[in-house]
Amino acid sequence: xxxxxxxxxxxxxxxxxxxxxxxxxxxxxxxxxxxxxxxxxxxxxxxxxxxxxxxxxxxxxxxxxxxxxxxxxxxxxxxxxxxxxxxxxxxxxxxxxxxxxxxxxxxxxxxxxxxxxxxxxxxxxxxxxxxxxxxxxxxxxxxxxxxxxxxxxxxxxxxxxxxxxxxxxxxxxxxxxxxxxxxxxxxxxxxxxxxxxxxxxxxxxxxxxxxxxxxxxxxxxxxxxxxxxxxxxxxxxxxxxxxxxxxxxxxxxxxxxxxxxxxxxxxxxxxxxxxxxxxxxxxxxxxxxxxxxxxxxxxxxxxxxxxxxxxxxxxxxxxxxxxxxxxxxxxxxxxxxxxxxxxxxxxxxxxxxxxxxxxxxxxxxxxxxxxxxxxxxxxxxxxxxxxxxxxxxxxxxxxxxxxxxxxxxxxxxxxxxxxxxxxxxxxxxxxxxxxxxxxxxxxxxxxxxxxxxxxxxxxxxxxxxxxxxxxxxxxxxxxxxxxxxxxxxx
Amino acid sequence: xxxxxxxxxxxxxxxxxxxxxxxxxxxxxxxxxxxxxxxxxxxxxxxxxxxxxxxxxxxxxxxxxxxxxxxxxxxxxxxxxxxxxxxxxxxxxxxxxxxxxxxxxxxxxxxxxxxxxxxxxxxxxxxxxxxxxxxxxxxxxxxxxxxxxxxxxxxxxxxxxxxxxxxxxxxxxxxxxxxxxxxxxxxxxxxxxxxxxxxxxxxxxxxxxxxxxxxxxxxxxxxxxxxxxxxxxxxxxxxxxxxxxxxxxxxxxxxxxxxxxxxxxxxxxxxxxxxxxxxxxxxxxxxxxxxxxxxxxxxxxxxxxxxxxxxxxxxxxxxxxxxxxxxxxxxxxxxxxxxxxxxxxxxxxxxxxxxxxxxxxxxxxxxxxxxxxxxxxxxxxxxxxxxxxxxxxxxxxxxxxxxxxxxxxxxxxxxxxxxxxxxxxxxxxxxxxxxxxxxxxxxxxxxxxxxxxxxxxxxxxxxxxxxxxxxxxxxxxxxxxxxxxxxxxx
Numbered sequence: 001x002x003x004x005x006x007x008x009x010x011x012x013x014x015x016x017x018x019x020x021x022x023x024x025x026x027x028x029x030x031x032x033x034x035x036x037x038x039x040x041x042x043x044x045x046x047x048x049x050x051x052x053x054x055x056x057x058x059x060x061x062x063x064x065x066x067x068x069x070x071x072x073x074x075x076x077x078x079x080x081x082x083x084x085x086x087x088x089x090x091x092x093x094x095x096x097x098x099x100x101x102x103x104x105x106x107x108x109x110x111x112x113x114x115x116x117x118x119x120x121x122x123x124x125x126x127x128x129x130x131x132x133x134x135x136x137x138x139x140x141x142x143x144x145x146x147x148x149x150x151x152x153x154x155x156x157x158x159x160x161x162x163x164x165x166x167x168x169x170x171x172x173x174x175x176x177x178x179x180x181x182x183x184x185x186x187x188x189x190x191x192x193x194x195x196x197x198x199x200x201x202x203x204x205x206x207x208x209x210x211x212x213x214x215x216x217x218x219x220x221x222x223x224x225x226x227x228x229x230x231x232x233x234x235x236x237x238x239x240x241x242x243x244x245x246x247x248x249x250x251x252x253x254x255x256x257x258x259x260x261x262x263x264x265x266x267x268x269x270x271x272x273x274x275x276x277x278x279x280x281x282x283x284x285x286x287x288x289x290x291x292x293x294x295x296x297x298x299x300x301x302x303x304x305x306x307x308x309x310x311x312x313x314x315x316x317x318x319x320x321x322x323x324x325x326x327x328x329x330x331x332x333x334x335x336x337x338x339x340x341x342x343x344x345x346x347x348x349x350x351x352x353x354x355x356x357x358x359x360x361x362x363x364x365x366x367x368x369x370x371x372x373x374x375x376x377x378x379x380x381x382x383x384x385x386x387x388x389x390x391x392x393x394x395x396x397x398x399x400x401x402x403x404x405x406x407x408x409x410x411x412x413x414x415x416x417x418x419x420x421x422x423x424x425x426x427x428x429x430x431x432x433x434x435x436x437x438x439x440x441x442x443x444x445x446x447x448x449x450x451x452x453x454x455x456x457x458x459x460x461x462x463x464x465x466x467x468x469x470x471x472x473x474x475x476x477x478x479x480x481x482x483x484x485x486x487x488x489x490x
Numbered sequence: 491x492x493x494x495x496x497x498x499x500x501x502x503x504x505x506x507x508x509x510x511x512x513x514x515x516x517x518x519x520x521x522x523x524x525x526x527x528x529x530x531x532x533x534x535x536x537x538x539x540x541x542x543x544x545x546x547x548x549x550x551x552x553x554x555x556x557x558x559x560x561x562x563x564x565x566x567x568x569x570x571x572x573x574x575x576x577x578x579x580x581x582x583x584x585x586x587x588x589x590x591x592x593x594x595x596x597x598x599x600x601x602x603x604x605x606x607x608x609x610x611x612x613x614x615x616x617x618x619x620x621x622x623x624x625x626x627x628x629x630x631x632x633x634x635x636x637x638x639x640x641x642x643x644x645x646x647x648x649x650x651x652x653x654x655x656x657x658x659x660x661x662x663x664x665x666x667x668x669x670x671x672x673x674x675x676x677x678x679x680x681x682x683x684x685x686x687x688x689x690x691x692x693x694x695x696x697x698x699x700x701x702x703x704x705x706x707x708x709x710x711x712x713x714x715x716x717x718x719x720x721x722x723x724x725x726x727x728x729x730x731x732x733x734x735x736x737x738x739x740x741x742x743x744x745x746x747x748x749x750x751x752x753x754x755x756x757x758x759x760x761x762x763x764x765x766x767x768x769x770x771x772x773x774x775x776x777x778x779x780x781x782x783x784x785x786x787x788x789x790x791x792x793x794x795x796x797x798x799x800x801x802x803x804x805x806x807x808x809x810x811x812x813x814x815x816x817x818x819x820x821x822x823x824x825x826x827x828x829x830x831x832x833x834x835x836x837x838x839x840x841x842x843x844x845x846x847x848x849x850x851x852x853x854x855x856x857x858x859x860x861x862x863x864x865x866x867x868x869x870x871x872x873x874x875x876x877x878x879x880x881x882x883x884x885x886x887x888x889x890x891x892x893x894x895x896x897x898x899x900x901x902x903x904x905x906x907x908x909x910x911x912x913x914x915x916x917x918x919x920x921x922x923x924x925x926x927x928x929x930x931x932x933x934x935x936x937x938x939x940x941x942x943x944x945x946x947x948x949x950x951x952x953x954x955x956x957x958x959x960x961x962x963x964x965x966x967x968x969x970x971x972x973x974x975x976x977x978x979x980x
Contacts, residue, residue, distance in 0.1 A: 271804070307761040308761075315758060324815075331924075362930060
């Protein structure tokens with residue numbers, strides 16, 4: 001039933017192709033929100049920005065008699081004047097904002113079907129963060145019952161199943177599992193907008209991971225309400241494929257200028273830090289004075305970042321992109337650190353070789369590639385005399401020591417990976433990693449932990465000598481290594 | 491004599507206004523190199539990219555009889571078809587590349603004067619990095635003698651004095667001092683191209699600092715040959731004002747696509763990670779197939795980054811920009827770490843208050859603002875009973891402890907700054923700093939060093955109690971603090 005094909009992968013992110021009744025969509029992508037009541041940028045104009053799919057709120061159309069009639073008569077595509085694929089939302093955001101909506105799940109789904117939505121969404125219950133758990137559970141049961149009802153109503157069109165569960169990760173997991181059991185064409189993670197508004201990006205990471213890892217891999221995942229480009233690298237890295245943006249217009253209304261590095265008040269700009277068609281043609285004052293120009297810039301900046309993300313996936317440098325982008329705010333850095341806690345999980349999805357590994361901060365010490373290297377160390381079954389040398393000028397030393405017959409094996413040490421034999425000195429990742437001149441303590445710790453791992457694995461079979469230079473001095477793990485190896489300082 | 495006015499400052503960077511015979515130029519700016527033999531982008535077209543000043547090689551014009559005659563007859567501005575200010579170079583790059591040029595210092599300077607160059611450059615001797623010191627010294631003496639000659643030849647037009655000295659920092663310092671003594675309108679740092687080509691950006695930092703700190707502040711400094719935008723944030727942060735770019739065209743010739751995060755082979759692009767007028771109008775394949783389109787994109791990307799840098803200076807967030815940009819390559823991270831070693835120096839130039847302080851990596855622990863805070867701690871002259879509390883929920887505690895009369899003063903601790911009294915809890919920088927949820931060890935170390943400083947300064951006058959929570963546990967400085975204060979774990 002699924003119409004989703006994965007073309008490239010990096011971390012848990014992927015470039016995919018989603019087949020819809022109105023043509024193929026390449027993911028990850030952002031669906032601009034089109035409101036037929038106020039269209040500063042028309043639906044058809046969206047193509048030039050890079051849009052491949054749009055999203056409209058079926059509830060807003062449903063509520064206005066004239067729009068509703070027109071939509072039913074002509075279909076949503078004619079109503080909006082565009083033949084691109086269109087996803088429709090159900091009004092559940094209005095349900096969250098205003099506590100009530102004037103439509104049932106069944107009604108809004110049948111309406112979405114009648115107007116020819118390419119992907120319909122049931123009227124799920126968005127539960128706020130940090131509510132009482134009972135409340136979150138009750139909301140979730142109601143959402144799941146609406147999902148089942150939706151599945152029985154929508155047969156021919158594509159349908160999205162929504163994951164809720166507030167900030168309870170066990171509920172998110174359960175929600176994802178049960179919605180996956182029902183079976184949908186697209187999955188959506190809902191209820192995260194308040195977390196985005198309060199910059200709780202580390203919590204967002206937890207929720208995406210808890211949801212995503214319990215959803216099928218062969219379907220796209222939509223992160224509802226995450227329209228700011230500063231979120232794309234990390235959300236895509238965790239496996240989100242679809243995004244919607246009302247932000248481009250809402251931020252413009254609020255006189256805010258979007259960049260991949262965050263948001264600026266347009267009135268605080270003295271220069272336009274961008275070269276999009278708006279910013280390369282208009283002055284900073286013209287952009288300040290026109291909500292339409294600002295919305296247009298915001299949309300260019302949004303799609304530009306999505307292309308940056310896609311290029312990073314294609315070349316295998318998505319982690320490096322996250323390292324840069326997550327330095328826009330300390331709250332984003334919290335999220336990056338949170339991602340490192342899921343490295344063991346991400347490692348299972350991440351392709352084996354890619355772009356050269358750049359060590360860019362202590363977060364890099366906990367990348368999935370580093371963990372994978374540690375997993376693979378159990379292939380090093382050693383006996384005889386082994387030298388592990390954590391010094392510079394290792395090549396020369398190796399030749400000397402091996403030729404003189406002192407050692408049966410020689411390993412070098414490179415932070416953050418740890419010990420590696422000469423044969424791997426050209427291979428990914430160790431041999432294709434660039435590390436700064438002075439590595440931080442985290443990289444050294446991980447490297448020495450892996451030395452210890454090698455020693456423990458081969459304890460009793462091989463005799464180890466560990467040679468290190470002054471750059472490692474004072475590291476507490478050196479003493480620990482002394483329990484298994486003869487330790488010498490060079 | 492100087493015609494340079496500084497408008498905004500951040501770190502050692504500044505936004506300035508340079509008055510030339512052909513109008514004002516706002517710095518920092520990039521001067522695109524215009525070669526009259528091959529103009530893929532015409533001089534007058536440069537304005538639309540954001541160019542305010544151009545640079546042309548007087549030696550290339552001088553060598554071609556027809557060009558030379560035309561230049562002498564019409565002047566350089568008419569030759570290039572543009573009324574923007576034009577700086578001219580002297581052929582010293584050709585001297586470096588081909589070891590010899592067919593012109594003397596005097597000849598090329600007189601030529602530059604005759605063709606009406608806005609800023610002339612003497613024929614200095616670019617010395618390669620890491621040559622023997624004697625060689626660097628000899629070259630430098632010759633360069634200085636040419637500078638003196640230049641100063642006697644050029645009287646009415648503006649003239650650049652060039653700093654050389656290879657990779658010897660003492661020679662760079664001496665070179666800068668002596669060239670400043672002669673007195674020029676613009677100063678240029680030369681001989682760095684080989685360092686750029688080999689990504690020795692940390693060495694570049696050393697050379698800029700050694701030169702810049704010995705040059706007058708009221709004149710612009712030109713970093714010769716640094717046309718790649720990934721270098722702008724750090725070079726501007728260290729006080730460079732002018733850049734030249736042949737890179738936009740040379741990289742296009744070499745099928746390389748410039749971004750603020752480095753360089754990509756255009757053939758490796760599947761997407762255009764940019765929304766400049768080229769990348770928003772053409773497909774990735776069209777850009778791959780046209781050197782002109784690629785040169786145009788490269789130039790847009792170059793000027794975009796300069797606007798990003800200028801906006802960062804205006805809002806006081808240039809450090810934060812460096813934190814992000816220096817994560818494009820480990821070699822740039824080396825440069826950022828190198829910059830932290832000059833924090834005490836940079837602190838003297840850096841404005842006192844600015845954009846909220848974002849803690850973004852261990853490099854942030856060594857920002858000039860942190861150092862300045864430590865300097866200013868000597869205003870805390872304390873007596874009586876003092877509580878220093880490195881715990882959360884400090885405000886409530888404070889009220890309790892002070893009201894119960896146990897303490898005369900209460901200080902809180904915030905990494906990386908260290909101790910601060912409640913009165914400063916809203917003030918820049920401590921009160922206007924955002925730190926990640928889990929701070930790194932470097933931030934804790936600097937904070938505890940400042941606690942120690944407070945204790946040592948007030949030793950014998952005040953009785954200290956130091957209260958800390960589990961997040962600080964195991965830090966070696968806690969024991970040290972115990973020598974001066976009663977230490978309690980909460």
